[in-house]
Amino acid sequence: MANTTNEGFVNLTDENSTLLAQDEFTSNVFVQFTICLFYLTIFILGVFGNALVCYVVVRNHQMHTVTNFFITNLAVSDVLLCILAVPFTPMYTFIGRWIFGNSLCHLVPYAQGVSVYISTLTLTSIAIDRFLVIIYPFHPRMKIETCLAIIIGIWTVALLLTLPYGIYMSLEEPNTYCEEHWPSQRFRMVFSSFTSILQFVVPLFVIAFCYICVSIKLNDRARSKPGTKSSRREEADRERKQRTNRMLIAMVTIFGVCWLPLNIVNIVDDFNDSTNHWPYYRLSFFIVHCLAMSSTCYNPFLYAWLNDNFRKEFKQVLPCFSRMSTDFTPQTTDPYKSEKLYNGNDTVQDSFLPRFMSKTDSTMPSENIPLQTTTTQTFQPSERPLNESTDVEDVLL
Structure with a gap:
C-alpha cells in the first residue's frame, strides 16, 4: 500500500516480492524480532491506554463533557488503528503473502484508512474547540448535542472518503497478494495527493494555528493586568503559563513528527515506483510506520493522563498507579488550591x-x-x- 490511509502494508507485487528474501535487514531474524517487539509494545500500550480512557468516560456520568467525548472518539479510533494496522503489517510483510482471506483484504485496509481519518479529524476538532473557548471566552460553549453531531460527521466523512480503498483492493492469485487495482494511474495519484492533504497537511496547519493563537492569547492575558496580583499569584500564573505552552508545543510537535515521515514515504512511493526496489525501502517503511503508530500511545497521555479529572478516575480504576499519577500532577505554589x-x-x-x-x-x-x-x-x-x-x-x- 502506498498511501496514508492504507499505510498498514508494504507493496508486495510480483516484481518486488523477491526483494523480501534479498533484503538482508528485514529478512534477518534479529531485525524481525526487534520490529515485532516494537509493534507488540505499541499494540499493548495503545490498546490498554485508549481502552482505559473509554472506560473511565463511560463509567462516570460526570465525565460526559464535550472535550471528553472528543478524547473518547480519539481513543476509539486509536484502538481501531492498533488492532487493524499494528498486527497485520509485520505479519503480511514477513510472511510474504496474504493469508487472511478475500474479505479481510478489502476490510482491513478500509478500516485502517477510516481510523486514520477519524484520529486526525478528531485531533483537529479538539484544537478548534480549545481555540474557541480561549479566544472567545464570552461565546457559549459547544453543546453536547453539537459535539455528538460533529463526531457522527467525522465518522461519516471518514467512511465515505476511504471507500475507494475498500473497493479497489483485491486478492491476487496464485501468489496471494492483497493489492490495489485502480482504474488508472492518474486517478490513483490524484486520490493519493488529495488524501495526504486532507489527512495530514490540513489538520497539521489547523492544529498549529489554533494552538499558536491560544498560546499568544494566554501570554497577552497574563500581561494585561500588571500590578493587580501578588508575587505569589504571579509566580503561580507564570508556572501555569509555561506548563501550558510546553504542552501546546508538545501536541503540535508529536502530531507532526509522528505522521510527517510516513506521509513523505507514501508520497514518494506514489509518484516514484522505483522506490520499491531500494534495498532499504522496507526497513525505512517499518521505522516510519512504527513512529506513526506510536501516536496511539502518546494520545492518551497528552489528552487524558495530564488532565486532573481523567487522572483521578485512573487512580480509582488502577490504584497501583496512584503514586505514578501523583508524580505527574502539575504543581502550583502553596497558597493556591x-x-x-x-x-x-x-x-x-x-x-x-x-x-x-x-x-x-x-x-x-x-x-x-x-x-x-x-x-x-x-x-x-x-x-x-x-x-x-x-x-x-x-x-x-
Missing part, C-alpha cells in the same frame, strides 16, 4: 483561588471573583467568561 467550577454545559473546570482569602472578602481583586459552592450553582455560558482566575489547563488538557 484547585476548586471546581461549572460552565454552561455543566462541565467541570478548575479555578486556582488563594487559600488565605475568604470567599466573601470584598478586597479580593476583581479577577478573583468569589464563587458560591459549585455543587448547587451553575452558570450560563454567557455569564461566566474564561478569565485569568480560571484554570485554562482543564480546557486545554
